Amino acid sequence: MSPSPAKRKRTEEAPIKHSEFWLRDGSVVLQAQNTQFRVHFSVLARHSPVFRDMEELPQPSDGPSVDGCPVVCLPDESNDVEYLLKALYDPTFHSQQKLPLAVVGALIRLGRKYEFRDLLHSAAARVTGEYPTTLAAYDAMSTFKTIEDYDGIDFDMVTLLSENNILSSLPLAYYCAVQMTPIETFLDRACFSQVDLRRCVIGQKRLFLKQFQPGYTFGWARKWDFHDNCTSPVVCRISREDFLAVYMEDCDILALAEPKCLRAFKFCAPCTRHATASIAAGRKKIWDELPQMFDLPPWDQLKNDL
Structure with missing residues (x-):
């Protein structure tokens, strides 16, 4: 050989x-x-x-x-x-x-x-400007102003923030990442650490359930109380059922949806005002509790280690 x-x-x-x-x-x-x-x-x-x-x-x-x-x-x-x-x-x-x-x-x-x-x-x-810490600043945003946007940027942003201890922006980055993302997508994100992956999976489930609980964004639709001055009980009941069907069907996270989401439904004026006020109060509660949804400290305790 x-x-x-x-x-x-x-x-x-x-x-x-x-x-x-x-x-x-x-x-x-x-x-x-x-x-x-x-x-x-x-x-x-x-x-x-x-x-x-x-x-x-x-x-x-x-x-x-x-x-x-x-x-x-x-x-x-x-x-x-x-x-x-x-x-x-x-x-x-x-x-x-x-x-x-x-x-x-x-x-x-x-x-x-x-x-x-x-x-x-x-x-x-x-x-931190693109992922603010107040609901007012979040509502004032429409598109990215200082960073070029692309499909999947929220996932990459989570990794950047987490690895560099920019904790104040993490709650909103997590929220944006899980908002309309199937759980399988998280599992395919090789760049996610185990900590970030766990927070996203748990936070997504918590937010979906929380947004329909009484006192939160869509809680009014689950436990419907007609406004005293409701002028169209039948129409408002059907609109409420249609609303729930739309917002529960795809299991999307829409806990920070604005009251303008009601425009596609035919609630009477008094019920529209009631639902609008309920959404505004509910999304404020969601925002206040957003860090805890992802097992982070409250907003006022999130410090950036720069």
């Missing part, structure tokens, strides 16, 4: 120089994954005490270097480092009205890790 061929040794790929951030007068080379960035230590140090301390450390004579510049290996995604450098070297980059979530996430992750405080707080303000 002939001897088996010798296995080839695995060779590491040579690092790639970033096309934009390879500055000829740069004084340090950052390497993230297989990409190298030649930039200025002074620029990094000006915005980050972590890099400021790093710059002041004596560089070992036998340490890795490229073109006389020390190489600092970072355990971060190369795309994240690229977005960070774009924000540092071009202030207009992160001051755009809307940014992709990938950019915002990079500035939050690296901003926390390396203490780029200005970039961190600017990026965090975008996510």
